[in-house]
Amino acid sequence: MIPYVGCEYAREHLDAFVDSELSVDEQVAVESHLRWCRTCAARVEDLQLIGHSIRLGSLAPPADGEEAQTISHVQASVLIRVRAEEEMSFASRFRDMFTDMRLLWPALGATSAVTVGLALALSVLHSTTLERPESLATMLETLSDPGGERNPLMPGNTARYDRLFLKYVDSDRAGGISMPRALDDGTVFESIPEQDATFAVAAVVSRDGRIANYELLNSERSGQARNMHPNDVEMLDAAVRQSRFAPAQTPVGRAVAVNMVWLIVMTTVQTPEPRAIRVPPSVAPVNRIPPAESIEEAPLKRSDLLETSTTA
């Protein structure tokens, strides 16, 4: 059945009808409309006449004649120019790029604008990705990593261990966190002047056994509390930074960072005054006792004792 279409629909499709661009159904429908609508039929005749007139006046060259020979020269000219372009050196092409300087400044401007835009975009991107220590994301990340340098634990605190590590660590064994153990036996402190002194340092021993950060709590020299000399502070700072520890470990062998109060005591040990040995003249000496002068010796060599204690 041929669908009925009105003039409004037909007029919208008359161009496509003349150009045979309608589907078969549409073509049949418009054609049936044209049988009874004289107005639309006249429009179609006009459109066909326009097409015919355009084709009639077309300037298309004939297949033979002088113009056809001229056209055939296009082939030779093009091939010569193609060959010439292929043979053109890179230097010549590079020179040709600068023959039209009108394009240079727009190109430079565009390049500069793109560069500035990229730099701005990267700077904005960089500033937005910087992590602020007081931000909520940083706090959450810190709390989610117990035993990290920013969230150190307390060695030996079983209650805290149980509460945290049952949740975060793959172990359900009871027990505390081991103490960090000094590896260098205090040799790094030998550079400090040989005076009796006591230092209390609050420090964090990281997972790799280094002092992550520390704070000098107290210092005494020769039994009297007094301010540290700046040189002493520098030497103590260097010594603390060079110190190495076996990191604290959980019962499952996982290295963790821990808080620690480090008590550094530097003591000189001396022997007491030697007493004179009186030997009765009537008793023959059984063993030869060395003279008192040989017993008296110089004070014992200074030794550094390192002690650690924990803090809650």
Added chain:
Amino acid sequence: MQTPISGGLVKNADAVAWSEVDTQEAALIARCNTGDEAACADLVSNHQRMVYSLALHLLGDRDEALDLSQEVFLRVFRTLSSFRGQSALRTWIYRIVINQARNRQRWWRRRHRSSQVSLDDHLQQFGDVECKTDVLPDRQLASKETSARIWQALDRLPFDQRTALILREVDGLRYDEIAFSLGVAVGTVKSRLTRARQTLRAELLGLRT
């Protein structure tokens, strides 16, 4: 409400694909890309009349059309490696012709309008190839006059409308091919053709009165 016969009119310009390029043409393109000079000569030979004809219709000057034809083929060989068969090779070349002609005609037509080909001269030289011998002489003369007036009106149309109409009526391209050649949607081609024909029909009605 959608009519039962609507919906099939608009064709997708992207519908053309590698299948548009036949095997022989694809082989010719491949040889041209390898630098085969004989293949390049064949490609020019196959399309030079088409290119020259379209350039002549768009510019209206033979020398300019010849010069443009050479530029078009140089452009074709420079960019042939980027041709991916998204259309028939002929349509792709049409697109290059139109782009090159659009760049030229903006300034050239204003300066060289006086030297354009006279339609009457052309008809006298080549004759009315479309007229049949059984048509009466007065009808032939009327047809020539109508054709001349239509072409004068066509010459005054905007470039895009004139190009769409020439591609349709002279070169016989389909709507999707015209759309690809002009770089626009099929709907745009339809509207341009409709506007161009409305203008020419007004000229035709004026001729009758």
